[in-house]
Amino acid sequence: MDNETKEQDEVLAMLSSSLKKLPASEAMLSLLEKRLDNRISRSIAKHAGLQIVRGKSGVWHNLVSGIRYKTLWQGPFGNSVLVDFAPGSALPVHRHNYLEEGVVLSGSLQVDDLELSQYDYHVSPAGSHHGHIKSKQGGTAFLRGSSVGQPMAMVKEVLGGFLPKSDQLSHSIKAGAEDWTEIQKGVFKKDLWVEGGTVSRFFRLEPNTQIDNHAHSLAEECMMLSGEIFFGDILMQSGDYQLAAKGSAHLNIYTDTGAFLYVRGTNR
Numbered sequence: 530m531d532n533e534t535k536e537q538d539e540v541l542a543m544l545s546s547s548l549k550k551l552p553a554s555e556a557m558l559s560l561l562e563k564r565l566d567n568r569i570s571r572s573i574a575k576h577a578g579l580q581i582v583r584g585k586s587g588v589w590h591n592l593v594s595g596i597r598y599k600t601l602w603q604g605p606f607g608n609s610v611l612v613d614f615a616p617g618s619a620l621p622v623h624r625h626n627y628l629e630e631g632v633v634l635s636g637s638l639q640v641d642d643l644e645l646s647q648y649d650y651h652v653s654p655a656g657s658h659h660g661h662i663k664s665k666q667g668g669t670a671f672l673r674g675s676s677v678g679q680p681m682a683m684v685k686e687v688l689g690g691f692l693p694k695s696d697q698l699s700h701s702i703k704a705g706a707e708d709w710t711e712i713q714k715g716v717f718k719k720d721l722w723v724e725g726g727t728v729s730r731f732f733r734l735e736p737n738t739q740i741d742n743h744a745h746s747l748a749e750e751c752m753m754l755s756g757e758i759f760f761g762d763i764l765m766q767s768g769d770y771q772l773a774a775k776g777s778a779h780l781n782i783y784t785d786t787g788a789f790l791y792v793r794g795t796n797r
Contacts, residue, residue: 574606575761578777584753584768589613596620601770602750607674607682609750614638616662622660624689627674628684629653629686630729632752632791634768636668648696648754648789650702650731654720658689671752671770673729673793684782690738709733716740721791728796733789734758740782749773756788 536713580602587599593619602609607627614636631651638645641660645651653659676682702708702721709717715738719731727747734740734756742761751771758765761780765771765788773794 551728575780578774579760579763579779580772580774581763581765582770584766584770586767587611590678593620594618598677603678604674604748607676608678609671609673609772610675610677611669611671612675612677613669614667615739616665617663619629619661619663620659621687622658623686624658625653625655625687626676626689628655628722628724629674630793631673632671632754634671634754636664636666638670639663639665639669650721650791652702652729653738671791673750674722713740714738723796726796727793729791729793731789732792734784734787735789736785736787738784738787742778742780742782744778745773745775745794747795748775749792752791754789754791756784756790757786758782758784758790 552759578689582599582601587601589599591597592612595615597613599611599613600608601611607629626789629652631653633645633647633649633651635647637647639649640662643651676686702719709719711717715735717733719733721729721731723729731754749772751765751773753765753767753769755767757767760771760782763771
């Protein structure tokens with residue numbers, strides 16, 4: 530400890546010994562409590578319609594040997610889930626009931642002869658055929674439009690895997706630097722899949738970037754891939770999932786660290 534630091538500590542100690550603790554009045558405590566309650570109530574009302582599943586919350590279920598899943602949302606055209614693969618595990622051959630999208634969150638997956646690494650995107654139209662999905666080293670993926678968590682639908686998919694392959698083909702998009710469009714300063718998008726009025730995209734936000742508030746004419750799903758971002762008062766971090774219901778709204782969106790996320794919502 531240098532002399533200057535020592536002197537500062539001595540001065541602070543002298544000042545502290547002279548300070549007296551003044552108890553807060555009951556009226557002041559009551560006022561602060563009411564102000565806090567009102568602030569919380571206003572925040573809850575402003576964020577109505579937003580459902581969040583934190584990366585460390587939720588319940589994991591066993592799917593097959595070495596593979597488990599966690600349901601995020603049960604949608605009308607398949608579920609949104611996290612699927613975790615132990616090293617060497619594999620899913621059986623199957624045929625998709627729904628349009629299924631997937632993003633590798635960590636590790637790597639092998640889909641037929643295709644190698645998918647972190648943040649790679651893969652889409653499989655309804656009726657498309659998948660060989661074994663394996664993970665040599667282990668990995669975790671986000672799936673949207675999945676039959677995982679729907680027992681009868683999963684049986685149908687596995688049985689469909691024994692049928693001849695259809696002309697519906699799946700394809701992948703790498704999470705590299707190409708094909709990004711800057712839509713405002715510090716905000717970049719990459720279109721992944723467009724279907725009618727709905728689009729799936731990657732968004733990349735640079736540090737200290739803000740997006741204005743907006744409403745949702747359709748339900749919007751958001752999966753945080755990396756970084757941190759505020760949706761109004763709500764902090765979303767890597768691994769968190771959010772569903773914004775139809776008719777809900779997002780307040781100003783801001784990130785001081787930068788963020789990378791998958792979003793499926795209105796094609797606007």
